[in-house]
Amino acid sequence: MKKILIIEDDEVIAKELQELLQNAGYETGILKNFEKSLETMEKEKADLILLDINIPYKNGEFLLQEYRKQENTPVIMVTSRNTEADELLSMSFGADDYITKPYNPNILLLRIAAVLKRAENLESISFKDVEVCMQKGILKRNNKEIILTKNEMIIFGYLLSHQNRIVTRDELMTTLWNNNEYINDNALTVNISRLRSKLKELGLEEAITTRKKVGYILS
Numbered sequence: 001m002k003k004i005l006i007i008e009d010d011e012v013i014a015k016e017l018q019e020l021l022q023n024a025g026y027e028t029g030i031l032k033n034f035e036k037s038l039e040t041m042e043k044e045k046a047d048l049i050l051l052d053i054n055i056p057y058k059n060g061e062f063l064l065q066e067y068r069k070q071e072n073t074p075v076i077m078v079t080s081r082n083t084e085a086d087e088l089l090s091m092s093f094g095a096d097d098y099i100t101k102p103y104n105p106n107i108l109l110l111r112i113a114a115v116l117k118r119a120e121n122l123e124s125i126s127f128k129d130v131e132v133c134m135q136k137g138i139l140k141r142n143n144k145e146i147i148l149t150k151n152e153m154i155i156f157g158y159l160l161s162h163q164n165r166i167v168t169r170d171e172l173m174t175t176l177w178n179n180n181e182y183i184n185d186n187a188l189t190v191n192i193s194r195l196r197s198k199l200k201e202l203g204l205e206e207a208i209t210t211r212k213k214v215g216y217i218l219s
Contacts, residue, residue, distance in 0.1 A: 003027040005046035009055045028052050041067050048116055053079040068094035074115045121180045127160055136178040159218035168215040
């Protein structure tokens, strides 16, 4: 059973959401201590988070930005704001979807199902005979498992989604910047080197090829 964490400061709305989700077959949790929102989000280990923008102590968008530095759990922003700028800002901070109040309960359930489905598809990616769990940052081959850092996983995921073509260094740095992680050219080189070392542990020492002064190819 998938677990959904509700972050909504209006108790009536939170209870309505909880009832809706439970009736749809989801396990639910409601965040109540908004002073420790980030800690609770990380501790709950939910499969999806419904996050309101206007919550006490920390703006929901800022909270999402902080959360994305550590976790990749799917997040849907639920808000009374209805502007294109707010939607774009939320998505740039790492939201997987965005829905405004008042919402149609059936539409919300469809959005939730779609986001969870996308997350499941990400988790089932494979490279050669390596199982790639994007959400957890784990690569598995036979009985061996290695854990990638967030930056290593972002780099590997981007190379994997553009497999067998040259990916430039600028592309990789832009991707890392868009994920709220500043990284310079030297840091990128270090991350690539560490990623190669970890792939070597799985017997894939030649997986990433360097094209001098251009970029990298995963093949």
